[in-house]
Amino acid sequence: MSVLERSDTSAEPMAATPTRHLPGEVGVWVFILGDMAIFAVLFVTYLTGRTGDVDLFNSSQSALNPDFGLVNTLLLLTSSLLVVMGVRSVKERRGPGAWFFLGAIACGLAFSALKVIEYSDKASHGLTPATNDFFMYYFVLTGLHWFHVALGILVLIAMTHFARKDDLTDQQVAFVEGGACFWHMVDLLWIVLFPLLYLAH
């Protein structure tokens, strides 16, 4: 075993790109890229639907409040920075890693609270997925994204748990890295969704 270990470590500097590193497990990336592909298809489906009735989509879009989208984007961007700092804290075993993840969870919860307010505001004006095609897309796209925010919050809770540990196994560090990338993907998808639904006309 020790011979194997020695040969493994001595082989590392000879690798073509020794510093390149995949954050998290391969399986996480299959999931992340798959999700990104699904959302890309949904973005294109939305825009294709829009070409059918641009005036309806533009007038419906003006019923949305871009301020909600702006604040939600800023919340997710800030949560992403907190997650970056948390991962660095865990990997370098320095600073309060768990607190960064808790901060990111708080941002996710604030995002969710704003979504509740936004959806109820739309419902109170009689705007539902059945109103027209635009609102069907709006609720499906933002709802599916919100589901990912909820999943991400659960992942962040597990990351907080690991960050509290003194000693992490390589697998646990990989979970923290992969979970962080999942959360960044949630941020990344919203970065496209916000201008697509609220701003581009």
Added chain:
Amino acid sequence: MVDIIYLARTRSTLVWAALVAATIGTWWLGVHSLPGLEDVGGGVGAFVIFVAMIKVRFVAIHFMEIGNAPLALRLIVELYCVALLSVISILLLVT
């Protein structure tokens, strides 16, 4: 506190500041119709999407550490950004 300052002193913090600035800028552009820009039609929308895709790339490269990930993964993500930007821009501009 010293640890927090240490952890914040990364390129990611600068990237975050740039992303926040770009977000506020494009929100402002999307909400306010600038005089003379009304005729551009889908042009403003396409510009806002262009900035969004640059933001996506920044999040992927710096936050998701794609910049330092195996080249195959980086290539997939770069192609994703270019392909999505192209298709979205075309669909916005043809209408």
